[in-house]
Amino acid sequence: MNVTEHLPILQVVLPLASAPLAVLLRDRLAAFVLVLAATWAAFAISVLLWLQVGESGLISYAIGSWPPPWGIEYRVDALASLVLMLVSGIAAVVLPYSRASIEREIRPDKHYLFYAMFALCLSGLLGITVTGDAFNLFVFLEISSLSSYAMIALGKDRRSLVAAYQYLIMGTIGATFIVIGVGLLYIKTGTLNLADLGVRLQAMTSHRPVLAALAFLTVGISLKLAMFPLHQWLPNAYAYAPSAVSAFLAATATKVSVYALLRFYFSVFGETAVFQRLPMEDLMLVLALAGMFVASTVAIFQDNLKRLFAYSSVAQIGYSVLGISFDSVTGLTATIVHLVNHAVTKGGLFLLLGAVIAGMGGVTLARVQGVGRVMPLTSFGIVICGLSLIGVPGTAGFVSKWYLILAALEKGQWWLVFLIVLSSLLAVAYVWRFVEVAYFHAPRADLAGAREAPLALALPAWTLVAATLWFGVDTSLTVGSASRAAGQLLGIAP
């Protein structure tokens, strides 16, 4: 048996198997070591898969050797391999951080359960990305969603419970819409394999059940990815979840949903059906712009930094959707690059906010006054991530905005360039809110003795901050993979 042939399934199975084992061990150190081993193994596998896809272009794995479309197929192409690497990479960084972080936020006897939930969530997200079967995708979506509701509810603040409940309601409605969409497609075509669906649907793209399926899938996935105006669950969920959970979900969950949307639009329905026969381009453009401006404006008026940057996430999702709405290679490249860049930036930002919570006891603006003096390194890191959200040259955020602007110019929509720059100014405003209280106010008397975050928190956070800077300078990995993935999605071989 050759192990390298089975990498696609191992990618999902290792974290999935580590979850029940962690529960059985009932020991937080043992559970941590086990889940850490599985997470790092998943990351290593995703890198190997990425290298393999770089050579062969596509990996198709038939589970139990049942050939697709009868059996379940796992399918790794350029886009999937990039998202796999992103999700498992973020998990590999966040998990070591969570050990020191949940020490302060979750009761010690619950820690092993946290690690089990984390492993389940990771395997769900990886499963969504790797699977080539529509119903399998729904099951993995629910695995990742259910575990993330539970993890959000672990937050110290009681509002985390209500946030988790609201997310559960919205998320389940979204998931149910996705099943309805998949069900309609199944009734029409008799297949659940995504690639097979893509072939069979070409003859019936204007049939009414297929259009209804498109509508259900769009609304369902948009709920999951928090596309404006379906983002209501996101700010509270991110704000009151434990720090490590905020960072992990902000960096991965919505990104994987964007991946699912791209998969259904371009691999299943095909871009002619979605964008040329229906006014989806205009619809997504309007929603993306509304998200960018409304969410950024709301972010400016938040008093809790975690909520502030959660609203900023909604705005940043707007940029990803904007890239999809261009329906061009450059636009999709921008979307995919932005997935990676924003994941790294927001992940780093929420990890640093966790370090601030550890030092100052909270992240309300009133509390973090003068944090620039008592925790200079951490504050500096937050400013770097803030610059990346704005899109300052030299940071990852600049690269995504650059490609968005290129895509807008390609379409001749110069007014969009103006709007993209204008929305960046709103980002300046909300990042400035932090800079002002952190550097131009004296620390509160009772908090002046706060010290820098311990290395266990600082090191993972700075890994992501360093990645933010690295992807702003060397774009060969991000843009290279993204443009290849965009080419594959649109059927233009690289």
Add this chain to the structure above:
Amino acid sequence: MTGFLDHYDYWVMLFLAMSGLFIVIARGNLIKKLVGLAILQTSVYLLYLAPGKIVGGTAPIVDAAFTVYSNPLPQVLILTAIVVGVATLALGLALVVRIREEYGTIEEDEILHLDADPADPADNASASQR
């Protein structure tokens, strides 16, 4: 009216789905919301199961005596979906129990009212010292 009653299973499914969704949106009681959610999820089972049955069809066991077979796959899929639905409902109810422990109520508007107080309870203690 040809065709209307031919598809009555879809009408039943639609009616259930819309009632479920309506309960989720219109009710303020957290348990009732979950009941609505369960109805919505259950309606989808029908969407899958009804087209899978062929009148006069048997289980797909190859035998000379039968020529018409029903598709077994929808039932397998829905078995999975039922498991997901049960897990969602269980988790939702567990959250409601915890919410009731923390807030003393399961009415949405009362919970919002209880949380309408100052931005961060952790800050209340020290806010007066500023």
